[in-house]
Amino acid sequence: MGMLYGVVLGILIFTLGTVIGSFLNVVIYRTGSGVGYSGRSKCLSCGKMLTAQMLVPLFSFFFQRGRCAYCGTKLSWQYPLVETLSGALFVMVWWVTGFDPLSSGIKETSFFFLDAAIWMTLLAITVYDLRHKIIPDRFALCFALLSGLLLLFRFEQGLLSPYFLTFTGEYIPVWVDLVAGPLLALPFALLWLFSGGRVMGLGDAKLAWGIGWFLGFIGGVSAIILAFWTALIPSLILLFLSRKRFTMKSEIPFAPFLILGTLIVFVWNVDILRWVL
Numbered sequence: 001m002g003m004l005y006g007v008v009l010g011i012l013i014f015t016l017g018t019v020i021g022s023f024l025n026v027v028i029y030r031t032g033s034g035v036g037y038s039g040r041s042k043c044l045s046c047g048k049m050l051t052a053q054m055l056v057p058l059f060s061f062f063f064q065r066g067r068c069a070y071c072g073t074k075l076s077w078q079y080p081l082v083e084t085l086s087g088a089l090f091v092m093v094w095w096v097t098g099f100d101p102l103s104s105g106i107k108e109t110s111f112f113f114l115d116a117a118i119w120m121t122l123l124a125i126t127v128y129d130l131r132h133k134i135i136p137d138r139f140a141l142c143f144a145l146l147s148g149l150l151l152l153f154r155f156e157q158g159l160l161s162p163y164f165l166t167f168t169g170e171y172i173p174v175w176v177d178l179v180a181g182p183l184l185a186l187p188f189a190l191l192w193l194f195s196g197g198r199v200m201g202l203g204d205a206k207l208a209w210g211i212g213w214f215l216g217f218i219g220g221v222s223a224i225i226l227a228f229w230t231a232l233i234p235s236l237i238l239l240f241l242s243r244k245r246f247t248m249k250s251e252i253p254f255a256p257f258l259i260l261g262t263l264i265v266f267v268w269n270v271d272i273l274r275w276v277l
């Protein structure tokens, strides 16, 4: 891939990501609000319909100086933030999959779009969980279905289990990745059940199911271990700052950390078990 071509393609892919991100904002805002997903976007404050030029990702927000063009109400920073993040996630998926519209076959193209769709779902889950401390079932279901589809595709392409356990030197059999979804969800579901929902939400179990299918067994386990490690730091800080009764679920949403762990494994193919053992 030539240098100039690479830069132009990168910009195009980032732009595509910001466009999808602006749709994602609508989905995040309208989920659970009682408003349907169809229908033109309106200002949440004055209710006026937004024109096409007010819907251009990133640019609209900055040209309108973060305010509604009609009534001047301040717009949420969530809009440009989600658009930027989804652009960046598209570039990340492009970098990981090596997708090139001019030379990629059906395989790379499918991986690019499936992975991109998965990361859009994970971005929606992150933002929603940070705002409402809950993972909508339809987001978790969407993630698990897309991951299952990706898993079947990897299976069909003979690409399952690129990982192997170093302490035995053997490849993990294919069926382990196929059951990795329910297998990784189980401990979270048990934590939820036996703590009466205080330690972990059931949403985290549903998320872990998708992670198992998305990354396979070893990758999924690595992502979850990374999530606990990274969540430990802010948890300890909060524990020392507040003397009130402390539960992970009530203080810190865990899903963003699960997704951060997933991102680290997705990009760098980290195998924590290999490090630890």
Ligand SMILES: [Zn+2]
Residues within 6 Å of the ligand: 043, 044, 045, 046, 047, 048, 068, 069, 070, 071, 072, 073
């Ligand atoms: Zn307005």
